[in-house]
Amino acid sequence: MPPSLCLWYNIPMPKSKNGRRPPRHFKTNKIDLTNGAQPARAETGAIYKDWGGKIPVALTMPNTYYVGMSSLALQLLYSWFNREDDIVCERIFWEKGAAQAGAPLLSLESARPAADFDLWAFTISWEMDYFNVVELLRQAGIPPLAAERHASHQWDGRHWPLLIAGGPGVTMNPEPVAPFFDAILIGEGEEAVPHLVELCRDALYADRQALLAALDRTPGWYVPLLRPSNRQHVDFRPVERLWVRNLPAHSTSSTLYTPDTEFSNMHMMEIARGCGRGCRFCLAGYVYRPPREQPLDALVRSAEGAMQQGQTKVGLVSAAVSDHTQIDELAVELQRMGASISASSMRMDPISQPLIRALAETGAQTLTVAPEAGSQRLRNVINKTQTEEQMMAAVALAQEYNFPQLKLYFMVGHPTETDDDIQAIIDFTQEARRHFKRRIAINATPFVPKAHTPFQWEGMTPTRVIRQRQRTIFQALARHGVQVRADAPDWAEVQAVLSRGDRALAQVLLEIPSGQLTTRAFFDTMARLGLDREQYIGKWEIGAPLPWDVVQSGVSENYFHYELKLAARDETGLSCPPDSAGCLSCQSCDPDWAFRYGSNAARPIPAAKGGPWRAQDWQPWTHFKREKHEQLAPVELVV
Numbered sequence: 238m239p240p241s242l243c244l245w246y247n248i249p250m251p252k253s254k255n256g257r258r259p260p261r262h263f264k265t266n267k268i269d270l271t272n273g274a275q276p277a278r279a280e281t282g283a284i285y286k287d288w289g290g291k292i293p294v295a296l297t298m299p300n301t302y303y304v305g306m307s308s309l310a311l312q313l314l315y316s317w318f319n320r321e322d323d324i325v326c327e328r329i330f331w332e333k334g335a336a337q338a339g340a341p342l343l344s345l346e347s348a349r350p351a352a353d354f355d356l357w358a359f360t361i362s363w364e365m366d367y368f369n370v371v372e373l374l375r376q377a378g379i380p381p382l383a384a385e386r387h388a389s390h391q392w393d394g395r396h397w398p399l400l401i402a403g404g405p406g407v408t409m410n411p412e413p414v415a416p417f418f419d420a421i422l423i424g425e426g427e428e429a430v431p432h433l434v435e436l437c438r439d440a441l442y443a444d445r446q447a448l449l450a451a452l453d454r455t456p457g458w459y460v461p462l463l464r465p466s467n468r469q470h471v472d473f474r475p476v477e478r479l480w481v482r483n484l485p486a487h488s489t490s491s492t493l494y495t496p497d498t499e500f501s502n503m504h505m506m507e508i509a510r511g512c513g514r515g516c517r518f519c520l521a522g523y524v525y526r527p528p529r530e531q532p533l534d535a536l537v538r539s540a541e542g543a544m545q546q547g548q549t550k551v552g553l554v555s556a557a558v559s560d561h562t563q564i565d566e567l568a569v570e571l572q573r574m575g576a577s578i579s580a581s582s583m584r585m586d587p588i589s590q591p592l593i594r595a596l597a598e599t600g601a602q603t604l605t606v607a608p609e610a611g612s613q614r615l616r617n618v619i620n621k622t623q624t625e626e627q628m629m630a631a632v633a634l635a636q637e638y639n640f641p642q643l644k645l646y647f648m649v650g651h652p653t654e655t656d657d658d659i660q661a662i663i664d665f666t667q668e669a670r671r672h673f674k675r676r677i678a679i680n681a682t683p684f685v686p687k688a689h690t691p692f693q694w695e696g697m698t699p700t701r702v703i704r705q706r707q708r709t710i711f712q713a714l715a716r717h718g719v720q721v722r723a724d725a726p727d728w729a730e731v732q733a734v735l736s737r738g739d740r741a742l743a744q745v746l747l748e749i750p751s752g753q754l755t756t757r758a759f760f761d762t763m764a765r766l767g768l769d770r771e772q773y774i775g776k777w778e779i780g781a782p783l784p785w786d787v788v789q790s791g792v793s794e795n796y797f798h799y800e801l802k803l804a805a806r807d808e809t810g811l812s813c814p815p816d817s818a819g820c821l822s823c824q825s826c827d828p829d830w831a832f833r834y835g836s837n838a839a840r841p842i843p844a845a846k847g848g849p850w851r852a853q854d855w856q857p858w859t860h861f862k863r864e865k866h867e868q869l870a871p872v873e874l875v876v
Contacts, residue, residue: 278302278345281502281546282493284315285346286325292441294318294326295344295354295398299361299369302330302345306498309491309505309554310360310404316492317430327354331369336376337752351377352391355441357398359418361406364735365728367414372751374417381747383419383462399445408478409524410688410785413735413742415461420452422459423788424479425510425525427487429457459787466740466787475789482830484510484529490539494548503579504543505552506536508567512556513813514584516609517620517691517804518648518684521556523792526825527813528556533563537570544574551576559583559592568592572599582607585627590634597638604635607646610654611661618653618804620812625665632672642676645669649706649723650684650698652804659706663713670717678720681707683729687736689790691800693783696776697733700726727756734763734773739784741768791825 296314298305305311305328318326327344329351335342342351351357351373359370374381379397380389386397403422407414411421422429432455440448452458457479465472481487489507496502511525540551551571558564558580571578572595579601580592593604606628610616613625635643647662666679683703686695703726711721735742748762760770777783779798803810811822821831 278495278497280493280495282312282316282491283346284319284326286319288325288347288349291323291325292356292437293349293354294324295329295351295357296326297329297331297357297359297373299331299359299366299373301332303498305330306493306495307500308360308362309489309507310362312491312493312505313488314358314360316488329357329373331373334752336372340376342373342376352379352398354398355396356437357400359400359402359404361402361404361414363406364413364732366406367735367746368749368754370414370417371746375751382416382743384416386419387462396445399441399448405521405524409520409788409790410736410738411459411461411788412466412740412784413738413746415459415466415740416743418461419449420458420460422457422479423476424457425481426457426479427481428479429455461740464787466784468782468786473787475787478789478791480525480527480791480825481510481529485532485535488539489531491543491548500552500579501550502548503550503552504540504548505554506539507531507554508536508558508564509555509561511813512560514557514560514622515620515800515810515812517618517800517810518609518651518687519556520687520690523689523790523825525556526791526823527830528560530561533566533570536567540571540574540576544576549575549577550579552579552581554581557582557584559585559587559589564589565591568595571595577601584623585631586623588627588631588634593631593634594638597640601640603642603644604631604640605644605646606631608662608665609646609648610651610658611647611663611665612658614807615651615654615658615661617807617809619648619651620800620804620809622809622812625668629668629672632669636673636675640675642678643669643673645677645679647679647681648684649681649710650703650726652684652692652695653807654684654698654706656706656709659709662710666714666719667717670719676720677718678722679710679714681710681721681723683724683726685729685733685736688783688785689788689792689797691797691804693737693797694777694779694801697730697774700730703729725756730770730774731756731759734759734770737773737784741766791823793824796823 298308298311315326318324327346329344371381380386391397400418401420402418403426407421408423436448436451449460453460453463456477459476464474491505494502509528509530511528512522513528514522516522568591577599578595608628609621610619632643645666670677686692707723714721744766745762749758763770800810
């Protein structure tokens with residue numbers, strides 16, 4: 238995930254009148270496994286600092302080391318914190334069973350208890366990690382609720398750590414975990430850092446209430462104890478989302494390397510942020526609007542630097558890697574360097590044959606195609622404009638370039654889905670089998686409605702229906718040698734409750750004992766607390782108050798309603814083309830950004846003519862873009 242939906246603090250040691258200073262001298266490079274610390278890791282890039290005179294910051298992705306260290310966001314935050322001489326930032330991870338076993342929660346670098354840190358920053362990527370947040374706080378012996386921490390102190394009189402959160406798992410609907418955190422960042426954090434640094438320097442130890450009040454007045458910061466979330470409240474004030482206009486000004490490449498992760502010793506580069514395709518189910522496509530890119534030369538320099546340090550594997554990270562306007566040149570250049578290339582996701586309209594060739598020739602084992610739905614009708618409903626012809630061309634390339642495996646990603650339970658659409662998934666996969674003769678695996682993931690998408694009002698398909706449709710797919714394809722993976726619909730229903738939940742769910746999270754989480758325990762706890770599961774997962778009335786009204790995603794509710802009307806007519810809708818400009822339709826852009834090229838005719842990519850951008854509008858633009866940039870060399874972006 239992009240680093241910008243997380244929290245980071247670059248804070249010097251203040252001269253506090255009544256708060257404590259961190260210990261003057263503490264240094265360790267060795268971790269004692271007998272005291273419950275994380276095991277030592279074979280890492281490159283880890284930073285060990287003396288604690289003397291520095292503010293200690295804990296950084297956590299509430300999951301295992303293996304998962305957390307797969308996050309480019311966490312890596313960048315770690316680097317940015319430790320770049321400051323007066324900050325010591327160390328990592329803390331969740332481990333299954335550790336809380337139940339009574340193990341202390343200690344930092345990775347120095348084995349310090351979590352309660353010793355003055356700031357604890359969480360980057361949360363998905364809703365299911367909410368349970369781990371609560372478990373980590375319990376394991377650390379820290380009161381989970383912010384109100385409880387404000388009304389008490391640690392045994393020795395010290396303040397509890399100031400808890401901050403960010404990340405795509407909370408930024409568009411923070412309400413289920415809002416009572417746990419002192420402040421939550423809404424949007425992309427690069428622009429929030431300078432002001433936050435100054436606030437913390439002045440008030441972290443001297444006056445925390447003043448610090449929180451200042452954050453509450455700052456765009457992008459949500460302080461739940463100071464801001465009501467109901468838009469009908471007399472003091473309601475929505476939080477303005479932050480987004481970065483000059484992405485190339487910020488580093489978005491790996492800073493830590495470890496073999497103990499999904500992307501073993503890989504140099505990850507966020508080549509672009511956001512996706513302009515407008516898939517109606519996709520949170521990331523709306524959270525990160527408008528789409529922005531890192532320039533080719535910066536990406537090449539980043540890869541060259543990694544290669545010089547011995548990191549030969551390069552991972553391209555973006556919501557749609559193949560939509561980068563210079564992806565062909567980048568793929569060719571990385572292959573010329575001798576890098577082994579991986580890509581997080583690709584589109585097939587237009588297809589980047591140089592990228593697919595580079596992936597194959599540098600050792601990639603799998604080509605992934607995401608039709609999301611089997612029929613063209615349902616792909617129109619979800620605004621997934623890739624045609625079957627385009628995707629089969631990609632499948633044929635996978636065969637031509639000898640990929641060992643082809644993966645197909647589908648969702649089950651989309652709005653308006655019928656049994657005919659399930660049969661279309663089967664037919665699509667069998668057609669792919671005729672083009673690709675090696676191993677095929679498909680994933681049939683249940684659809685979950687997300688906040689700040691056109692489908693935010695849509696209900697979940699009943700779990701029994703999803704389960705039956707998954708079974709139908711499995712039975713039809715297993716005999717053809719296709720591996721079918723299907724996420725459990727019961728857990729998808731839990732995710733739906735959390736993704737569209739309100740503050741009442743915080744008590745549900747607190748009521749479930751550590752190590753006893755099951756879907757039955759979750760819904761039984763909801764019922765015991767008087768919460769109706771159908772109210773959370775069912776279809777909602779358009780125009781009614783929403784739990785996440787306190788958050789401004791940038792995209793207007795009227796735009797989401799317009800897109801939902803198009804979906805009801807099985808029609809595709811609008812999208813943001815590369816170098817998006819000259820458009821204020823969804824209102825995620827401000828006028829300065831939308832018209833940064835001056836007249837629309839001066840854009841590097843011309844506007845679509847005669848209606849919305851659909852599959853046929855997304856043609857290869859690389860050479861045209863380069864030629865236009867040469868013509869427009871004197872023009873500077875207005876950011």
